[in-house]
Amino acid sequence: MARARLLTVVAALVAGAVVSELALRWFWPGEVETELLRERVAPFELKEMKRYSRDPILYYELQPDGHFEREGVQFVFDSEGVRVPAHPVVHAPDATGATIRFALIGPSTAFGWRVDFDVAYGEQLRRRLEARWKRPVELRDFGIPAFNSVQETRLFETRVLPWRPDFVVWNYDHRDAYPILQKSDPVGLPPEYGDNALHSAVVKLLLRRVREHELEARRFEDRAYTTHTGYLTSGYDYDVHLAALERMAGLAAQAKVPVVLFIHDVILKSPPADAGHFEELHQPLLAFFAKRTPSLHVLDLFPRYQEVMEERGWKNLSAWWISLQPMDAHPNAEGHAFVADELDRFIATLPHVGPK
Numbered sequence: 385m386a387r388a389r390l391l392t393v394v395a396a397l398v399a400g401a402v403v404s405e406l407a408l409r410w411f412w413p414g415e416v417e418t419e420l421l422r423e424r425v426a427p428f429e430l431k432e433m434k435r436y437s438r439d440p441i442l443y444y445e446l447q448p449d450g451h452f453e454r455e456g457v458q459f460v461f462d463s464e465g466v467r468v469p470a471h472p473v474v475h476a477p478d479a480t481g482a483t484i485r486f487a488l489i490g491p492s493t494a495f496g497w498r499v500d501f502d503v504a505y506g507e508q509l510r511r512r513l514e515a516r517w518k519r520p521v522e523l524r525d526f527g528i529p530a531f532n533s534v535q536e537t538r539l540f541e542t543r544v545l546p547w548r549p550d551f552v553v554w555n556y557d558h559r560d561a562y563p564i565l566q567k568s569d570p571v572g573l574p575p576e577y578g579d580n581a582l583h584s585a586v587v588k589l590l591l592r593r594v595r596e597h598e599l600e601a602r603r604f605e606d607r608a609y610t611t612h613t614g615y616l617t618s619g620y621d622y623d624v625h626l627a628a629l630e631r632m633a634g635l636a637a638q639a640k641v642p643v644v645l646f647i648h649d650v651i652l653k654s655p656p657a658d659a660g661h662f663e664e665l666h667q668p669l670l671a672f673f674a675k676r677t678p679s680l681h682v683l684d685l686f687p688r689y690q691e692v693m694e695e696r697g698w699k700n701l702s703a704w705w706i707s708l709q710p711m712d713a714h715p716n717a718e719g720h721a722f723v724a725d726e727l728d729r730f731i732a733t734l735p736h737v738g739p740k
Contacts, residue, residue: 408585416585418575426572433459436574440598441538443564446528457498464543467525469501475520483520484739487544489536490555493648494527497714498706508724509553513731517739524549533560533628540632545639551737552636553727554645558615558665561625565603571596612664613651626672633677642737645673646683646727650701651713654693662686681737683730685723
């Protein structure tokens with residue numbers, strides 16, 4: 385009797401699973417079929433350059449082997465989705481000996497948004513270092529537009545450190561503190577996410593729903609927080625942001641890879657306008673780096689930008705922005721050259737970065 389009852393239960397479960405599979409495939413194929421999911425994937429900015437990542441922490445990544453043109457600028461990505469120059473790098477003729485490798489990580493400024501690879505500060509810095517060190521210098525630009533500190537730390541752990549760079553340049557932006565999803569952003573997943581060895585539509589749907597729930601937990605919400613000029617200065621997401629930076633510093637120390645972190649902040653006004661900007665945004669951050677991440681080499685460009693505005697009689701740094709209308713505060717060629725010069729000078733003071 386017990387055996388018959390068990391077989392009945394098993395048969396009912398199998399029948400239920402079969403019916404669920406068939407119903408899902410017949411009536412809701414758009415929830416599980418890869419090609420249909422690809423047609424209705426959640427949109428996001430620069431969609432032709434990006435794709436959703438299978439890594440839930442990265443969330444998205446650049447299209448591998450991509451080649452795009454926007455407003456006359458070439459964007460070329462290698463097989464790992466890393467931006468590379470459109471032509472082979474030419475090293476200085478007097479650069480000899482073992483190659484020194486450095487990785488660049490950060491959001492759109494590090495990526496070189498709307499400027500050619502040769503113009504972006506990463507490549508300009510590479511050339512300056514090579515000229516000074518008389519050694520071949522190799523750059524790998526891991527910058528990805530709109531990445532935050534959590535994503536960057538994950539990228540640092542999974543892709544940058546395995547490349548085994550001699551040092552890392554980390555582009556810090558105050559917007560790095562915001563989570564990956566804003567209030568109205570749709571949640572997106574790779575169309576093939578959830579595919580399984582059983583070829584089960586039910587299993588795929590369950591896996592996708594679990595992942596969507598995990599991502600929803602990383603959405604910016606109206607929890608208690610403070611801001612200054614639109615940048616987070618406290619709150620849950622700000623604490624998550626600082627924890628990611630601390631984790632990055634720990635990973636770097638463990639791998640014995642020097643990290644040169646610079647604070648890039650160009651939406652500035654000359655004093656007395658925007659009073660409290662340094663005190664609210666920079667001062668607490670510098671204190672955090674000094675106490676919690678002493679292994680980082682931190683360069684704050686705020687004082688130098690203030691000096692430049694005073695020297696040139698500027699009220700702001702818009703002369704170094706790509707455009708005023710519509711506003712695009714990403715650096716133009718001169719702005720990138722300034723960053724490269726400041727990083728070169730700073731790195732020259734660091735005995736543990738460069739030729740041994």
